[in-house]
Amino acid sequence: MVEIMTTIFTEQTAGGKLVFEFSDKWQVCKYDEQYFYQKIKNQSLKVVDFIALSDKGLLLMEIKYVVASDENSKLRFTIDADSEKIKAIKSQFRPEQLNTVNISSARPYLVDEVSKKIRDTLLGLFASYRAQEAILSPYAQSLFTNHELPILVLLFLERTTELNKAENFKPLAINLQLAIEQKLSFLGNIQVGVVNSLTLPPALEISILENIPACSLRATG
Numbered sequence: 001m002v003e004i005m006t007t008i009f010t011e012q013t014a015g016g017k018l019v020f021e022f023s024d025k026w027q028v029c030k031y032d033e034q035y036f037y038q039k040i041k042n043q044s045l046k047v048v049d050f051i052a053l054s055d056k057g058l059l060l061m062e063i064k065y066v067v068a069s070d071e072n073s074k075l076r077f078t079i080d081a082d083s084e085k086i087k088a089i090k091s092q093f094r095p096e097q098l099n100t101v102n103i104s105s106a107r108p109y110l111v112d113e114v115s116k117k118i119r120d121t122l123l124g125l126f127a128s129y130r131a132q133e134a135i136l137s138p139y140a141q142s143l144f145t146n147h148e149l150p151i152l153v154l155l156f157l158e159r160t161t162e163l164n165k166a167e168n169f170k171p172l173a174i175n176l177q178l179a180i181e182q183k184l185s186f187l188g189n190i191q192v193g194v195v196n197s198l199t200l201p202p203a204l205e206i207s208i209l210e211n212i213p214a215c216s217l218r219a220t221g
Contacts, residue, residue: 006021006022006023006024007021007022007026007028008020008021008022008209009022009028009030009050010210011049011063013063013064013065013214014065014214015064015065015066015067015068015158015213015214016065016067016158016211016212016213016214016216017210017211017212017214018063018065018156018158018197018208018210018211018212019208019209019210019211020050020206020207020208020209021206021207021208021209022052022205022206023205023206023207025054025055025056025205026052026053026054026059026205026206027052027053027054027138027139028050028051028052028053028059029050029051029052029135029136029139030049030050031047031048031049031050031051031121031124031136032047032048032049034135034136035135036124036127036128036131036133036135036136037124040124040127045120045123045124046113046116046117046120047117047120047121047124048060048061048062048117048118048121049061049062049063050063051121051125051136051139053138053139053142056150056152056204057149057150057151057152057191058139058142058143058149058150058151058152059152059154060117060118060121060122060151060152060153060154061154061156062114062117062118062153062154062155062156063156063158064110064155064156064157064158065158065213065214066157066158066159067159067160067213067214067215069163073107074107074108075107075108075109075110075113076105076107076108076109076110077110077172077175077176078109078175079109079111079179081105081107081109082105082107085105086103086104086105089103090103110155110157110176111176111179111180111183112183114153114155114180115180115183115184118153118184118187119184122143122151122187125139125140125143125144126140126144128140129141129143129144148189149189150189150190150191151187151188151189151190151191152190152191152193153180153184153190153191153192153193154192154193154194154195154204155176155177155180155192155193155194155195156195156196156200157169157172157173157176157194157195157196158196158197158211159196160213164196164197164198165198166198166199169196169198169199170199172194173194173195173196173199174194176194177192177193177194180192180194197211
């Protein structure tokens with residue numbers, strides 16, 4: 001039997017740096033750094049940051065560190081976040097002009113982005129299963145040979161101290177969770193969670209060892 005040790009991974013984004021520790025219950029890898037993904041990413045595939053396997057299920061974990069406000073973020077947290085701006089722009093066009101142009105928000109909707117990464121990750125795992133790729137084999141084998149295995153989708157969304165507070169984060173997390181579940185419901189046995197450093201469930205046995213906003217990294221760099 002292969003002994004699985006505690007695993008530590010660092011994820012650094014424009015928003016900040018996070019260091020995660022996965023307990024020895026998890027077999028985990030940073031998917032976007034795997035050689036097999038480097039071979040297939042030119043197929044316009046996007047993937048999640050971490051994939052992990054335990055008796056809890058197959059975990060697909062995406063990390064977002066967003067310190068900007070909802071209005072100034074490069075992502076939309078609701079599908080209609082920019083609807084008033086779009087409506088104002090459309091009002092400047094004649095009806096016949098609107099038939100020839102497509103006006104939409106340049107900011108991606110977070111739910112769409114996460115859902116695509118989940119679908120593409122699973123497609124990549126299927127490709128690795130067909131190719132009998134060694135490193136991804138435990139994850140692909142479990143996914144495609146165990147029909148009872150739950151797929152656990154975890155969006156780790158870190159915000160500022162104020163936006164991380166329960167009264168601000170919880171309504172957003174619930175709305176995002178429901179929207180992602182709806183997008184991915186065709187996958188069957190799937191469980192979705194949206195958490196931050198304050199709400200990461202201890203039972204998951206994943207902890208935060210370091211959490212440094214980008215502004216602090218620049219100050220010490």
